[in-house]
Amino acid sequence: MIYRFATNEDIDELMRIRLEMLRIVNDLPSDYNFPEEMVSSSRRYFLEGNQVTILAVDNGITVGCASISYIEVMPTFSHPTGLRSHLMNIYTKEEYRRQGIAGKMIEMLIDDAGKRGVTEIRLDATEEGRPLYEKLGFHASEECMVMDLK
Numbered sequence: 001m002i003y004r005f006a007t008n009e010d011i012d013e014l015m016r017i018r019l020e021m022l023r024i025v026n027d028l029p030s031d032y033n034f035p036e037e038m039v040s041s042s043r044r045y046f047l048e049g050n051q052v053t054i055l056a057v058d059n060g061i062t063v064g065c066a067s068i069s070y071i072e073v074m075p076t077f078s079h080p081t082g083l084r085s086h087l088m089n090i091y092t093k094e095e096y097r098r099q100g101i102a103g104k105m106i107e108m109l110i111d112d113a114g115k116r117g118v119t120e121i122r123l124d125a126t127e128e129g130r131p132l133y134e135k136l137g138f139h140a141s142e143e144c145m146v147m148d149l150k
Contacts, residue, residue, distance in 0.1 A: 003104055006046075006053040006065075014046045014053060015039070017065045021091035025126070052112055054105040056092070064092035066105035068113060068121070079119040087123035102129075106136055 006014055019039075023032055045051065049069065056064035067089040075082035087109060092101045113121055125133050 002057045006055050008047055013062050017062050054108050056101045063096045064101045066090045068109040081117040081119055083118045084120040085113050085118045
């Protein structure tokens with residue numbers, strides 16, 4: 001298994017694996033057509049956003065991915081750099097699960113975040129993923145308040 005940081009040259013593979021993950025997580029049919037705005041915005045974010053994605057590749061086939069988005073907010077005493085991050089798109093093809101692939105990708109992203117001075121990493125966990133995240137040191141917290149501007 002090869003684990004590597006994705007580059008802009010991987011954009012087609014990044015989009016393919018992200019849409020595959022979204023189909024599975026959201027129980028969508030394999031021929032589901034995503035809204036063009038979502039596809040083009042995702043593509044732009046991979047190319048221009050403040051994020052890093054790890055790919056897990058087995059014999060030339062991408063079998064997993066994990067991304068981290070970096071966010072800068074006003075520094076506080078508990079977060080003196082103001083640098084925070086959000087893990088997302090953590091996905092491993094079903095036949096490759098329970099082999100430590102997701103954990104390895106997440107550890108690489110945690111290491112990258114630490115080198116950047118990040119003081120907080122958040123994620124939204126599925127029930128299936130919770131044990132892995134807890135094993136890696138994450139803990140449950142209260143949900144934040146949100147305002148939707150639609």
